[in-house]
Amino acid sequence: MKNTTLCYIEKDGKYLMLHRIKKENDENRDKWIGIGGKFEYGESPFDCARREISEETALIPTALEYRGIVTFVSDEYGTEYMHLFTCREFSGELIKDCDEGALEWIEKERLKALPMWEGDKIFLELLDKEPRFFSLKLCYGGDKLLSHTLEFK
Numbered sequence: 503m504k505n506t507t508l509c510y511i512e513k514d515g516k517y518l519m520l521h522r523i524k525k526e527n528d529e530n531r532d533k534w535i536g537i538g539g540k541f542e543y544g545e546s547p548f549d550c551a552r553r554e555i556s557e558e559t560a561l562i563p564t565a566l567e568y569r570g571i572v573t574f575v576s577d578e579y580g581t582e583y584m585h586l587f588t589c590r591e592f593s594g595e596l597i598k599d600c601d602e603g604a605l606e607w608i609e610k611e612r613l614k615a616l617p618m619w620e621g622d623k624i625f626l627e628l629l630d631k632e633p634r635f636f637s638l639k640l641c642y643g644g645d646k647l648l649s650h651t652l653e654f655k
């Protein structure tokens with residue numbers, strides 16, 4: 503079971519999105535996602551989110567908000583606990599080239615039209631409209647979302 507983080511960095515009504523186009527055999531290949539990745543030994547969710555943001559974007563988050571946990575259950579990729587964050591305050595200059603893919607600021611209203619995991623559309627709406635911490639379970643068969651369960655604390 504793997505633990506990951508995913509952060510949606512917001513500026514001027516846009517999220518910084520990563521179009522995963524550079525790595526072969528990437529389970530997120532050709533999809534648009536937020537910024538994040540796998541935990542390293544000894545990291546907390548906040549540690550991992552800060553490191554991944556810095557590595558992938560060169561931005562330094564100064565205020566992370568822990569918004570929820572997403573449990574992905576997949577017949578193809580196993581189970582993953584993804585710790586979900588948002589960030590509205592950061593410093594630094596965005597890098598032009600990320601080894602994971604292409605970085606782009608995308609208007610929130612345009613996100614659902616992009617190629618992404620179907621379950622991502624559920625938690626993106628929650629990030630936009632729901633202030634409470636949530637737990638979302640997403641069950642996939644291949645790339646198809648079979649079911650989801652949402653709970654609040």
